[in-house]
Amino acid sequence: MPQIIPFGPQHPVLPEPIHLKLSVVDGIITEAVPAFGFVHRGLEKLADIRDFHQMIQVVERVCGICSMMHAMCYAQGIEEIMGVEVPPRARFLRVIWAELHRMHSHLLWLGLFADSFGFESLFMQIWRIREKVLDINEATTGNRIIVAVNVIGGVRTDLNQEQMRWILSELAEVEKEIRRLETTLMDDYTVKKRTVCKGVLTRSQAFELGLAGPTLRASDVAQDMRMLGYAAYNELDFEPVVEKDGDCYARCKVRFRETLQSIDIIRQAVSKIPEGELSAKVKCRPDGESVSRVEQPRGECFYYIKANGKKNLDRLRIRTPTFANVPAILAMLPGMWLSDVPVIVLSIDPCIACTER
Amino acid sequence: MKGEMISVSIDTVVGETAKIKVEGYRFVTMSCAELDQTMIDILYHFDKDLELKHLRLTVLRDTPVPSVSPVYFAAFLVENEIQDLFAVRFKGLAIDYERTLYLDEEVKVTPFCKYTVEKTGWGVGSKQ
Amino acid sequence: MFKRMITESRIKSPWLLHYDCGSCNGCDIEVLACLTPVYDIERFGIVNVGNPMHADILLVTGTVNHRNKKVLVNLYDQMPHPKVVVAIGSCGLSGGIFREAYNVVGGVDKVIPVDVYVPGCPAKPEAIIDGVVIGLQKFHEKM
Ligand code: SF4
Numbered sequence: 195m196p197q198i199i200p201f202g203p204q205h206p207v208l209p210e211p212i213h214l215k216l217s218v219v220d221g222i223i224t225e226a227v228p229a230f231g232f233v234h235r236g237l238e239k240l241a242d243i244r245d246f247h248q249m250i251q252v253v254e255r256v257c258g259i260c261s262m263m264h265a266m267c268y269a270q271g272i273e274e275i276m277g278v279e280v281p282p283r284a285r286f287l288r289v290i291w292a293e294l295h296r297m298h299s300h301l302l303w304l305g306l307f308a309d310s311f312g313f314e315s316l317f318m319q320i321w322r323i324r325e326k327v328l329d330i331n332e333a334t335t336g337n338r339i340i341v342a343v344n345v346i347g348g349v350r351t352d353l354n355q356e357q358m359r360w361i362l363s364e365l366a367e368v369e370k371e372i373r374r375l376e377t378t379l380m381d382d383y384t385v386k387k388r389t390v391c392k393g394v395l396t397r398s399q400a401f402e403l404g405l406a407g408p409t410l411r412a413s414d415v416a417q418d419m420r421m422l423g424y425a426a427y428n429e430l431d432f433e434p435v436v437e438k439d440g441d442c443y444a445r446c447k448v449r450f451r452e453t454l455q456s457i458d459i460i461r462q463a464v465s466k467i468p469e470g471e472l473s474a475k476v477k478c479r480p481d482g483e484s485v486s487r488v489e490q491p492r493g494e495c496f497y498y499i500k501a502n503g504k505k506n507l508d509r510l511r512i513r514t515p516t517f518a519n520v521p522a523i524l525a526m527l528p529g530m531w532l533s534d535v536p537v538i539v540l541s542i543d544p545c546i547a548c549t550e551r
Numbered sequence: 552m553k554g555e556m557i558s559v560s561i562d563t564v565v566g567e568t569a570k571i572k573v574e575g576y577r578f579v580t581m582s583c584a585e586l587d588q589t590m591i592d593i594l595y596h597f598d599k600d601l602e603l604k605h606l607r608l609t610v611l612r613d614t615p616v617p618s619v620s621p622v623y624f625a626a627f628l629v630e631n632e633i634q635d636l637f638a639v640r641f642k643g644l645a646i647d648y649e650r651t652l653y654l655d656e657e658v659k660v661t662p663f664c665k666y667t668v669e670k671t672g673w674g675v676g677s678k679q
Numbered sequence: 680m681f682k683r684m685i686t687e688s689r690i691k692s693p694w695l696l697h698y699d700c701g702s703c704n705g706c707d708i709e710v711l712a713c714l715t716p717v718y719d720i721e722r723f724g725i726v727n728v729g730n731p732m733h734a735d736i737l738l739v740t741g742t743v744n745h746r747n748k749k750v751l752v753n754l755y756d757q758m759p760h761p762k763v764v765v766a767i768g769s770c771g772l773s774g775g776i777f778r779e780a781y782n783v784v785g786g787v788d789k790v791i792p793v794d795v796y797v798p799g800c801p802a803k804p805e806a807i808i809d810g811v812v813i814g815l816q817k818f819h820e821k822m
Binding site: 233234237252328 | 750
């Protein structure tokens with residue numbers, strides 16, 4: 195007879211409420227069924243009361259961690275419908291802030307992941323480094339997390355030469371500190387013991403479940419929405435980070451390498467950024483349909499926008515990366531020990547606020 | 552809209568999806584939009600090497616739609632979501648939350664419909 | 680005497696419980712950031728716990744919706760007396776930007792009594808620490 199063990203919604207490892215009903219036989223999980231709805235707000239429906247410019251503030255609050263990318267994805271969708279050409283400087287600035295967001299999100303995750311297997315000092319160290327990235331956000335935009343730089347047609351704030359130099363010098367320090375943690379995070383015996391061969395997803399499994407982002411790339415599928423070349427990514431030089439094993443360790447490695455990759459992308463963007471306007475003029479109202487995709491820290495984010503020439507949008511549909519990654523939890527958990535649940539659940543980097551909106 | 556768009560009907564949607572799966576596409580998601588009081592649009596989005604492909608299914612709200620979750624397991628979540636928000640019934644769901652995925656039992660209305668649909672009468676018809 | 684000792688140590692070292700009701704994560708992450716070296720709320724003797732029965736202060740971020748209000752009330756009831764509730768972020772105060780959304784009941788004070796309100800979207804870690812310290816004074820008064 196399997197025992198039913200509830201996991202969540204309030205759980206010390208998870209910063210957010212997700213509820214899993216786990217059927218357990220002798221400490222081994224046989225089935226996992228998730229339950230949602232604890233953070234569902236229904237903000238897609240707010241498109242009925244807010245006009246399409248104001249919706250930027252709402253979509254920024256789909257998720258506080260990757261807020262800038264949500265706004266960027268939304269703005270790109272509207273710009274596509276209206277045929278607005280974003281000035282080159284704005285596109286580069288978007289890349290810079292997007293990569294800063296990716297860094298702080300990945301560092302956040304690396305910390306929480308360390309915490310999930312009980313390595314608290316590593317958690318503290320990583321979050322100490324992360325504060326530096328947040329300081330950059332605060333100094334350049336005025337807010338630590340929800341930076342609110344996007345408007346339809348471009349960006350709102352500029353960076354001057356001095357600020358960019360300062361960002362680079364801060365990032366050099368961040369890089370040094372991250373590299374110092376590399377041996378602990380990647381080679382430590384206890385870390386490996388808890389993560390290697392846990393929650394394995396093969397390449398075909400991952401593809402079939404429709405996963406996204408680092409979870410997919412850790413299973414050897416080189417899929418990165420940045421290769422679409424939105425914003426200024428087509429002018430920058432990078433490769434998707436791919437790992438072969440598909441276990442928790444591989445996912446950790448992907449995210450770790452992406453953090454360093456982000457630093458590199460920011461350096462390139464700063465060196466190539468052209469002078470010019472910050473935003474294009476936006477006249478009239480959107481009419482038509484579009485889909486827009488960006489690569490968020492957790493994977494591919496998908497916006498479907500339907501407008502009808504009025505000031506409110508007809509339909510705004512947001513599919514966030516965690517929504518795509520939830521089936522991975524269901525596929526990975528059966529057969530694992532109960533004590534591995536936090537590690538495996540966290541390995542997809544769940545963001546429940548995103549998932550339920 | 553970027554990507555190729557194919558129109559399907561209730562009878563062909565599962566078959567088309569299976570065909571797309573054989574072609575090696577990844578399931579991205581589904582979107583649902585209300586056209587008017589009775590008709591809704593369901594879009595299925597697929598992706599292969601960064602190329603999108605969409606299926607468009609336009610149905611009456613009261614007609615049960617066959618689920619594609621036997622083909623792509625990942626579809627069960629989004630189908631449950633549409634079931635919650637639009638009061639469309641999906642047949643053959645892999646995991647059926649019975650319209651309690653997001654909304655609690657005490658919430659009686661369907662938020663995304665421009666007119667109210669009571670929870671008790673769902674699947675049979677919709678009442679004002 | 681034993682009782683006095685417990686009372687005094689509860690004031691000196693309160694334990695806090697954090698629950699996220701429908702927050703967008705912004706405030707949530709800032710609460711966690713308070714625990715980490717740069718802000719380090721532990722220097723006030725504050726420890727973050729996972730069990731409501733051990734907690735003295737409840738930090739709530741985000742709006743209340745129909746499903747999580749039961750969880751919230753449940754957590755509140757399980758905490759021992761006296762208890763202090765700190766609502767964080769404009770969402771926790773009034774519903775914030777989401778107040779018109781269909782699944783949102785409103786601020787935390789619609790469901791449980793709130794002692795300290797910390798504004799901001801997201802609330803800054805400094806503000807959260809300030810709120811908790813004010814909460815401590817209230818806690819003292821309730822003793
Ligand atoms: S107050 Fe702002 S940052 Fe905090 S949970 Fe609400 S929307 Fe998010």
